Amino acid sequence: MTYQATVWQVSKKIEKSQILTEVSCSFKKDVIYGLLGRNGAGKTTLLNLLSGKTLPDTGEVKVSNHQPFNHSDTLDHICFIRESKNFKPSLTIKTILKTMPAFYPNWNAEKALELIEMFELPQHKTVSQLSKGMESALGITVGIASRSPLTIFDEPYIGMDAHARQQFYEVLLEDYSEFPRTIILSTHLIDEVSDLFQEVYFMKQGQISLHETVDQLQERSFLIKGPKEAIETLAAKGKVLDRSSFMGDYSITLYIEDAEELASLYIPASCSRQKLSLQQLMVYLTNHKEESFT
Numbered sequence: 001m002t003y004q005a006t007v008w009q010v011s012k013k014i015e016k017s018q019i020l021t022e023v024s025c026s027f028k029k030d031v032i033y034g035l036l037g038r039n040g041a042g043k044t045t046l047l048n049l050l051s052g053k054t055l056p057d058t059g060e061v062k063v064s065n066h067q068p069f070n071h072s073d074t075l076d077h078i079c080f081i082r083e084s085k086n087f088k089p090s091l092t093i094k095t096i097l098k099t100m101p102a103f104y105p106n107w108n109a110e111k112a113l114e115l116i117e118m119f120e121l122p123q124h125k126t127v128s129q130l131s132k133g134m135e136s137a138l139g140i141t142v143g144i145a146s147r148s149p150l151t152i153f154d155e156p157y158i159g160m161d162a163h164a165r166q167q168f169y170e171v172l173l174e175d176y177s178e179f180p181r182t183i184i185l186s187t188h189l190i191d192e193v194s195d196l197f198q199e200v201y202f203m204k205q206g207q208i209s210l211h212e213t214v215d216q217l218q219e220r221s222f223l224i225k226g227p228k229e230a231i232e233t234l235a236a237k238g239k240v241l242d243r244s245s246f247m248g249d250y251s252i253t254l255y256i257e258d259a260e261e262l263a264s265l266y267i268p269a270s271c272s273r274q275k276l277s278l279q280q281l282m283v284y285l286t287n288h289k290e291e292s293f294t
């Protein structure tokens with residue numbers, strides 16, 4: 001297996017607060033990852049480490065087999081687009097586009113111009129003169145046109161309307177199909193982008209709480225409704241992520257990791273089974289509290 005980036009047993013404190021605790025994760029070459037978790041889970045901190053902005057206190061981060069911090073050859077392989085402040089406010093879009101090849105060896109000027117036109121960005125304007133959505137569209141343009149082997153987007157669409165976000169997802173997928181690279185996208189708009197992800201990492205309180213392929217995750221998770229007794233029997237087959245009861249209707253959100261349990265799962269005719277969206281799963285997986293029926 002070829003990895004573009006690996007994080008091994010990384011811990012990080014900021015101002016005496018423990019932000020990341022023994023985080024280990026790896027990102028394969030040419031795979032699109034979703035990095036999901038609630039506010040303050042530690043996603044941006046992890047992405048800062050991966051992009052060489054900071055060093056871990058303990059553990060090891062490697063991108064293209066090197067620690068990225070202060071390693072210019074490795075930093076050339078990484079493009080990190082944050083939710084804001086990606087560019088100097090006094091620079092015009094035109095100037096930014098001119099300087100990008102110096103940062104990104106795979107920079108594709110033609111692609112950049114195509115996206116500038118698609119997002120209707122005025123090249124003569126400075127970053128400070130752009131709306132929030134336009135500034136985000138500029139970040140996305142740079143992220144895609146960089147064609148960096150490790151491209152990271154940390155909630156890059158602030159202020160962009162639904163149409164522009166859809167354009168972003170489509171263009172990202174189209175360009176990735178032609179020029180595969182490792183992409184990590186941290187987002188809260190999970191259902192909008194879930195079709196893009198091949199694998200997801202869930203973070204909770206500074207740790208990785210789950211890593212799965214999207215297909216596996218959806219195969220292993222169920223929302224089951226039915227009579228109390230049947231539901232209780234099914235609950236014993238896996239991890240109950242959520243329970244609810246309303247006027248005699250009982251339901252559970254069940255996650256079955258064990259392959260044998262999964263293969264032999266029998267759902268009686270008195271019960272119904274539904275698929276869960278990635279967004280619903282994320283809510284349950286990052287809010288794990290098990291309740292009993294009342």
Ligand SMILES: Nc1ncnc2c1ncn2[C@@H]1O[C@H](COP(=O)(O)OP(=O)(O)OP(=O)(O)O)[C@@H](O)[C@H]1O
Pocket residue numbers: 014015017019037038039040041042043044045046
């Ligand atoms: N410079 C800083 N000084 C103090 N605390 C910080 C700093 N940066 C981050 N933190 C803290 O680290 C924790 C994780 O923050 P981080 O930004 O990594 O989370 P996140 O998962 O990206 O959140 P969000 O989804 O809201 O962007 C939070 O509790 C945050 O308050």
